[in-house]
Amino acid sequence: MKPPLLLLLSISILLEALLFSVTGNNVGAYSPIDDIAVNCGSPCNSSESNWTWIGDAEDGSTYSPADEIHSSINANASRSSPSFHNLIPYHIARLSRSEFIYTFRDTAGPRFVRLHFFPSDYLDFRRANSFFSVKAPGNTLIRNFSASLFSDHTSFTSFHKEFCLTVGADQILNVTFAPTPGNPEAYAFVNGIEVVSMPKHLNYNTVVDSTEGIKLAGYKTLHNFSTADAFEVVKHLNVRGQFVGLADDAGMCRTWEVDESYVTSSNIGLLPVSTTVPLNYGEQVPNYTAPDSVYRTART
Known part of the structure; x- marks a missing residue:
């Protein structure tokens, strides 16, 4: 019996074994067809790191949300987020x-969808009452989610949830926020939404890759991923490297975290570094797979 919801979780890992770190400048980095950033609730557009955030509360905004009873409001947080340099x-x-x-009426194809959250009190919306679900065509991205509990558990004052999904040729990307039913105080909220095009073969799928499936832990048979499957991106880690911000990514506005807090062994060594070895990209690993700086350091 097929379950009513299949939300596949994945972590992108670079599988190339590198003997030396390499240099490059990401010539020909990926250029997204769509790179939309909505500053939810904002009455005006804003810029940050050469990235424009579109205010959905601006008169005539293309990205103003729709609801049946026009009950959504915009409100400032009662406190500022100390975990981000910019607001x-x-x-x-x-x-x-x-x-x-x-509603995002962009072109068809695979997309990064990033949902940004800052749990706080907003007017009479209490921080602890944020319980909601988020749906996209064919998938429930998060269900009965509490942003405040997630923040308290992870110690991330502000955070984003990132997903990879595919918009079909006959689909419109509707991102639906719905409070969890049964609690009259429950509410849904969002601070920002990004929709960014991604290459068709950045992640494994049977449309552009081999039809041979992948072995998943706990399953006896191989699994084939299709464009109907959605993924949650858990982490991008720059192994033994520095933090890489969206402005220094290879065109897809990803952030790459330092890996030190995730390393559980004390005897993991470092590979030697060479700044003269050229970086050889190819069809299987294009130059936009990761920024060049991600290849400059490694653990062995």
Whole structure:
């Protein structure tokens, strides 16, 4: 019996064994067809690191959310987020105790969808009452999610949830926020939404890769991923390297974290570094797979 919901979780890992680190400048980095950033609740557009955030509360905004009873509001957070140097998009939010929908009429193909959250009190919306689900065509991305509990558990004052999904040729990307039913105080909120095009073969799928399946832990048969499957991106880690911000990524606005807090062995060594060895990209690993700096350090 097929379950009603299949949300596949994945961590992208570079599998190339590197004997030396390499240099390069990401010539020909990926250029997204769509790179939309919505500052939810903001009445105006804002810029950060050469990245424009579109305010959904601006008059005539293309990305103003739709809801049946026009109950969603925009409100400033009652406190600032100390975990981010810049406030965008975490100082203001779109909130509602009923369902609201963002519509993105972009081109078909695979997409990164990033949902940004800053749990805080917003007017009479109490921080602890944020329980909601988020849906995209064919998938429930998060269900009965509490942003405040997630923040308290992870110690991330502000954070984003990142997903990879495919928009079909006959689909419109609707991102639906719905409070968890049964609690009259429950509400849904979001601070920012990004929709960024991604290459068709950045992640494994049977459309562009071999039809041979992948072995998953706990399953006896091989699994084939299709464009109907959605993935949650858990972490991008720059192994033994420095933090890489979205401005220094290879065109897809990803952030790469330092890996030290995830290393569980004390005797993991470092590979020698060479700044003269050229970086050889190819069809299987294009130059936009990861920024060049990710290849400069490693553990062995």
